[in-house]
Amino acid sequence: MKKLGIVLAGAIALAGCASASADTPIDVADQVTRAVYGDDLNGTVAHFDSGLREQVKTEDVDRLSHMMHDLGSYQKLTTVNADNMNRRYDYQAAFDRGSLLVQTRFDPDGRVAAYRISPVQQ
Amino acid sequence: MTKRLIAGALCAGLLSVGAGSPALADGAASTRNIIFGAAAAGVGTWAIINHNKKVHQKIDEKDAQIHSLDQQRSDAETSATSEHQAYLHEVAVANHYMAETASLKREVVSLKRQVSQNGAPAPVALHPAQPQQQGQAPLRVASVSYGWGAL
Numbered sequence: 001m002k003k004l005g006i007v008l009a010g011a012i013a014l015a016g017c018a019s020a021s022a023d024t025p026i027d028v029a030d031q032v033t034r035a036v037y038g039d040d041l042n043g044t045v046a047h048f049d050s051g052l053r054e055q056v057k058t059e060d061v062d063r064l065s066h067m068m069h070d071l072g073s074y075q076k077l078t079t080v081n082a083d084n085m086n087r088r089y090d091y092q093a094a095f096d097r098g099s100l101l102v103q104t105r106f107d108p109d110g111r112v113a114a115y116r117i118s119p120v121q122q
Numbered sequence: 123m124t125k126r127l128i129a130g131a132l133c134a135g136l137l138s139v140g141a142g143s144p145a146l147a148d149g150a151a152s153t154r155n156i157i158f159g160a161a162a163a164g165v166g167t168w169a170i171i172n173h174n175k176k177v178h179q180k181i182d183e184k185d186a187q188i189h190s191l192d193q194q195r196s197d198a199e200t201s202a203t204s205e206h207q208a209y210l211h212e213v214a215v216a217n218h219y220m221a222e223t224a225s226l227k228r229e230v231v232s233l234k235r236q237v238s239q240n241g242a243p244a245p246v247a248l249h250p251a252q253p254q255q256q257g258q259a260p261l262r263v264a265s266v267s268y269g270w271g272a273l
Contacts, residue, residue, distance in 0.1 A: 103273050
């Protein structure tokens with residue numbers, strides 16, 4: 001019985017570590033970008049704070065998804081700028097036929113307070 | 123016939139009597155006639171001078187009227203010239219604004235086309251979106267960004 005408790009505690013600790021590692025800014029940005037690329041409204045707003053969530057509309061996600069699909073398949077994010085003090089992070093989103101600049105800002109709770117993408121001139 | 127001869131003789135006799143009367147006049151009558159003649163000449167001179175005076179007055183009035191009309195015409199020409207210049211200025215200003223409006227319209231159409239090609243939502247906030255690079259080749263980022271929230 002005692003061993004079982006230790007195992008459960010270890011499993012819970014591992015799960016906590018795993019979830020913590022999944023919440024790094026680049027991971028959150030990647031998840032949001034993949035959701036936008038997949039035209040997934042719920043996935044897009046999953047990490048958004050309440051104020052930002054209210055701004056998102058289905059047609060907005062649809063348009064940005066089309067914009068991304070014009071560049072081909074989504075591959076990955078690469079950090080371009082990281083400002084931990086202001087929780088501002090910029091990434092280069094690579095696609096088959098180009099890239100986009102993904103700019104994010106997080107609130108103190110780790111929720112996404114701003115998510116913007118900009119075309120990158122090839 | 124006889125009556126005509128008698129009437130002609132009487133007329134000739136009367137005429138001869140009238141023509142000879144000045145020669146028979148005395149000195150007082152001559153003086154009176156001279157005074158009457160001088161008076162008549164004075165009246166005639168006065169009448170002529172008065173007439174000339176009126177004529178000159180009318181000429182002066184005509185000249186003044188002509189001068190006034192010339193002045194009015196000159197003023198009208200000046201006013202017309204001024205109005206024409208003001209009109210030309212207004213036309214130039216209007217053309218300038220029309221050209222500027224057309225330029226802005228072309229710009230709006232171009233931006234609309236660009237937005238429609240990008241497939242982005244219309245009410246998108248503009249951001250510089252120029253990140254600081256860290257050991258990488260600088261990205262040439264477009265001057266617009268799409269998404270939600272302020273960075």
